[in-house]
Amino acid sequence: DTGVSQNPRHKITKRGQNVTFRCDPISEHNRLYWYRQTLGQGPEFLTYFQNEAQLEKSRLLSDRFSAERPKGSFSTLEIQRTEQGDSAMYLCASSSRVQETQYFGPGTRLLVL
């Protein structure tokens, strides 16, 4: 059990560019969650998957955001046409079939200039 991993750990981009983040959950965890955390705030839910199915999306997830989990293993979160307001820490978490506890990765810190 190597824990949840996220790549890259840091990303700096210019406004208008597209970015993609990857999350590798704990092996055999069937649920995967994405959250966003801005400075001084708690994480806010974005979306979650059970296996490859995306079961819920927050209203925070505008049309510029898309997430996939094609084979029910790793997941990607893409932000198109980034805006300065997208600057935040993007967190991924996973949980197993039998235990609801969510285990978090270290996050990807995005800075949009």
Added chain:
Amino acid sequence: GNSVTQMEGPVTLSEEAFLTINCTYTATGYPSLFWYVQYPGEGLQLLLKATKADDKGSNKGFEATYRKETTSFHLEKGSVQVSDSAVYFCALSATGFQKLVFGTGTRLLVSP
């Protein structure tokens, strides 16, 4: 909707002092309650949890009791250490395996 309210920080204590961080929640049904901790430069770690009323979660000397009558889940520790300095987040999950709703976090600073 579901929400979590935490006391604002920072909370500044001397080593070996008693700690309380207040957390109250609003939720329909019977949520599960969690405390997560974020040490400087690290990711969120689960500290403790409770899944039903009157349950007490405990870990590393920290405790919190699920109080349905007061909709609270206050975090306590009898004697804090410098190494406990971190940001503490209270969170709920409305039903099993659902999204977590977090409070804004409380920063704890412990001085020697």
